[in-house]
Amino acid sequence: MRRRPRVASRIFLALIYLFLYAPIFIMIVFSFNASKSRSVWSGFTLDWYTELFSDSMIISSLTTTIGVSVIAAIVATIAGTFAAIGFFNMRKRWRSPLLAINNIPVMNADIVTGVSLCLLFVSLGSVLKYQLGFGTLLIAHITFNIPYVILSVLPKLRQMDRNLVDAAMDLGCTWFQAFYKVIIPEIMPGIINGMMIAFTMSIDDFVISYFTAGSKVQTLSMTIYAMTRMRISPKINAVSTLLFLFILLLLIIINVRQIRQEEREKKLRTLKSK
Amino acid sequence: MAKELIRLRDCTMVFDDDVVLNKINLSIKDNEFLTLLGPSGCGKTTTLRIIGGFVKPTSGDVFFNGVRINDVPPHKRTVNTVFQKYALFPHLDVYENIAFGLRINRHEGRRLSKDEIHSRVMEMLEIVSLKGFEHRDVTSLSGGQQQRVAIARALVNRPKVLLLDEPLGALDLRLRKDMQIELKRIQEATGITFVYVTHDQEEALSMSDTVVVMDGGVIQQIGTPEDIYNEPVNAFVADFIGESNIVDGIMIEDGVVEIFGKKFACLDAGFAPNEPVDVVIRPEDVDIVDIKDGMLTGTVTNVTFKGVHYDVIVDFKGFKWLIQTTDYCPVNSRIGIKIDPDGIHVMHKSQYSGMFGDYSSYSAEYEEISDAELEPEETVSEDKLYEA
């Protein structure tokens, strides 16, 4: 490893990380700014945070967001897990096209997914006398969450030793017992990961919620959008700081779990090879 | 007298507090087929990688034609490697894989022309019997075919030395035997020095001019295959190569060794009078005779039919011997044995004494797996070898 190129590449990397994080840190710093300015510092204050907690719009949209995200994540995890197991046991002829359809919400531009669901709800709504609201929002979130769960669980199913299920049945299990005694524990890391990713995607979503929530219901992102258009106060900065910390925490948890899992698997491998 | 090409002098390699190589001294000659043989973890692959330049020894020197090359990177050494998993470039076809080294190097001071490259590559394909495969996708080839492409790719550069890292491990038995003959033929035809790494002692014995037996980062013995087989220098080598019964003995005087309290004539000399020694007797050198004619008597505990011969386990006063014979002996019968003087080989005691040679089980692991106290060993992971 030669020395000189390393210094240059480190400077380059540092600049990139600076580029990525400077705006975030500026937001965090100015969330404590005593004045409304976004660029002039006038002193330290926690006022914006306290205002945040008394803003009813923000509180209600936060509640909505958490509600939708939690419910959508749970439903998506259960449905996605069953779907993944179902797909895994299919012949390729059926599985490939189904997986391709499954990938549509993932690959499609957000706006297309949002707009198409909006059209669906509006057309059905006029027939079924149903308006855009929490229900449609929930359906939309579940729809784009399930594919992520499937994408998280399927690889685990592929990695699973097929003989395990046969072994269980050989020892007397019915297929149902083999299912929850053998399959579920083996793929549990994938299920949990999928649930966390679904939850995070829901919390973070803006575009799809924008088109499917209607006028009476707002998610946190939608409220933030309204706030940014009005450019009113550093409450926005306070919101982003809190969100940033929350996401940081979630990511740390996900990664620590992954590291622990990988080390467990590494240990098993060196023991087995002896 | 063959010229010395490569010399390792006092090479030591330490990874994370693990001493992988301990003061290795090795001399490799021109036009030689030399094999580094030993169990996994003994340091043979590390030695090979030091010669190739992928790893620098923690201390010690490497010489090539008398010149110290410790700091010369791999791409500047006139040494080529055949990797264990072939390492063929998946994005290039067979022709381009083989031509790779020719396209980038300046051979003999000038860049090769398109025609020269073409003729060399075709010549190589002929040598490894892969004519017609030029435009095949390497990922679609079988293990044996990929092997040959890897060999061609290395040899086409006309290196002085070819390093082979357990190249036949992934092939099945009969193909492996054919490839062994093939490799030997290529080495003799090209006159290139082959440095070959394997843990398979049969392979080493059948192909090599010189065998270097290693264990625990230390060279145990260097010699021709016959020397290593007939005159192992310690219990480790005796046990690693072929099957051996190794018993405690006392060297009474030159030509006379005492085991189990009886004196046997042997051909060894040069030991101190009454020196405690390890005595090696190969299973095929033991004759089964009537009890009254036998030099020792024992009880048969196990007989296994192996086709070519019977494996007979015999108990002599608690020590189990393996005898290979075409005579059938029923279990629990008492038999006598006779050993000719040239069937006995005496060795000095070493750190390995007592570890091998008793046939209560064929492997050390068999007893270990029933021992609840034993903790699994940590093997030096392969990734560490690549990190240097």
Place this chain on the structure above:
Amino acid sequence: MKLKYLSAPYIVWMALFVVAPVIIVVVYAFTSAAGEFTFDNFAKMGGYVSVFSRSFLLAIISTAICIIIGYPVAYILSKERARQQRILIMLIMLPMWMNFLLRTYAWMSILENTGLLNRLLTLLGLPAVNIINTPTAIVIGMVYNFLPFMILPIYSVIVKIDRSLIEAAQDLGANAVTVFRRVIFPLSLPGVFSGITMVFVPAVSTFVISQLLGGGANMLLGDLIEMQFLGAAYNPHLGSAIALVMMVIVMICMWLMNKFGAGGEEAVML
């Protein structure tokens, strides 16, 4: 009881909420407000050529910048030691999870005429720049938001290149530059293709970035669609036509990625 029937409920769900919406969009795209079959909507799109070309141009520029910056970053990261790699990659991923409205908004405060950038420049005695509400600001916003989507696929492909291939190339006489040119770069291309797909698609369809950083003046396809559905010019038929075009673009990118790309799954998941 066959396990494959476990997926039946989801298949029904997909039919309702993934397939049906797409069909409805297609139907709307080809019908008029009165309900008759027509190509009018597509014809009307012709009046918005400037919007289309602006969206494509800005998306292509942003994608190109992401490759130029992102490839070296991915390469450098792949050479770090294992433990540091993990942390550095997580740090690349972290901004991705921050709400992208807020990330875009942050750039507003930097790029504004009275924003931090101009304050810094005047402090250094340099002239102030007017970046906000120009296409440049939109490109900056896009690169900022989507750069990690280019870095991660390229990184995950380079890191999986078998170490022994690099050693084999060195063994055959290749120095560091040659190793990169003849081994690493060709083998990393699938990651680049994935990255292009994962940057281009959101770049060409965004509407938030153009509104916050481009002002009203620089309208992109996303803005156009939004206007047709929730905005003043309510015309879901036209909007569907544009959305259909966008879907076709996505499908082309998906096909390209399937054929030539790799490393995309990790970037999507993490």
